[in-house]
Amino acid sequence: MNRVSHRQAKRRAARTGQYLALLGYLVFLAFPLLWLISTAFKPPRELASLHPGWIPDRPTLDNFRQAFDEQPLLRAAGNSLTASLTAALLTVAIATPMAYVMARHHRSPLSRAATGWVVVSQAFPFVLVIIPLFLVLKNLHLINSLAGLILVYVVWSLPFALWMLAGYVRAVPRELEEAAAVDGAGRLRALVSITMPLLTPGIVATALFAFITAWNEFFFALVLLKSPEKQTMPVILTHFIGAEGVADLGPLAAASLLATLPSLALFAVIQRRITSGVLAGAVKS
Incomplete structure (x- = not known):
């Protein structure tokens, strides 16, 4: 006892x-x-107090009003939303079939080359690629355009997205596709009806990763976008910092808080999809 x-x-x-x-x-x-x-x-x-408390003594919305008066936050948020959503959708659309091939034919030379590209691409810092990237986009007439920025986001997110999705594909038993083939389903039918529903959590998680990466990205947007009307949210936030490095702390915090809301809202919306996809995959497996 x-x-x-x-x-x-x-x-x-x-x-x-x-x-x-x-x-x-x-x-x-x-x-x-x-x-x-x-x-x-x-x-x-x-x-300005030396010992400010956590809870405001007199809460105010003046910081939000000042932030909207000083900077075009809505336009910048629209630019960021357009670039981030488009980049996320394109990344998932390109990475899903490539990840399937990499996972199912991991011993082929092409798959090994793709895996090596994933590893090597993550080792390059932004500073080393920005000059050749700028020259390439300049020749394509994509400097100072959201299309060029979206292209950069897709290429930059694609290696990690491939790595993520390939892991999800490997987790799907190959026997399920073989059983579907025995029942008379072709490879494409088995892929659409059997494998893709089980990959839903991975696809959603990858899309969320690509969206957050693009939404928070600052360096490429700063270098590639010159027109004020095309600048994204992270670039606009730097405008609340003066020439001497002194930040207008209240409006900056208000604008930064608004900038975090889309990512939080998107995660809150799709987390149910991720959970339901995991449970469905477990049942089907």
Whole structure:
């Protein structure tokens, strides 16, 4: 009896430790967002205080009004949304069939070359590719255009998207496609009816990755887009910082908070799709 109670006490202590570690991790992740929300609603006098509190004493919306008055946030958000959504859709559309081939024919020279490209491409920093990339886009007359920026986002996200989707394809048993072939289904029919539904969580997760990567990207947008009316949200946020590096903290926090909302909203909408896809895949497997 004592041994049983001792084991139960150990399990409770271990579970309590896990919950505390998870809580600490959540607080660590939520700290920047909580600080951003707190700062966005503080008046200038409270922001200038030496010991500002977490909760604003007198919450105000003046920072949001000032942010919209000083910078074209809606236009910048529209540009970012157009570039990010288009890049995410194109990335998934190109990466899905390529990932299927890589996963199902991983021993072929083409698949090995693609895998090597994925690894090598992730090792190059932005600074090394920006000059040749600028020259290529200039010859294609795509400088200072959202089309050129979208093309860059697709090419930049494609290697990691391939790596992600190839892992999901390998997790789908090949026997399911073979069973469909025995029942008379062709390769394309088996791919559409059997494999693609099981890949839904991976496709959605990859699209979310490509969207967030494009939405938060700053360097390419800064170099490639010169017209103010075509600039994206991350570039516009830098306009709240003065020439001497002094930030207009209240409007900057308000604009930054607005810039985080699309990613959070998109994740909240599609997380059910990811969960349902995982459960459906488990049932079908």
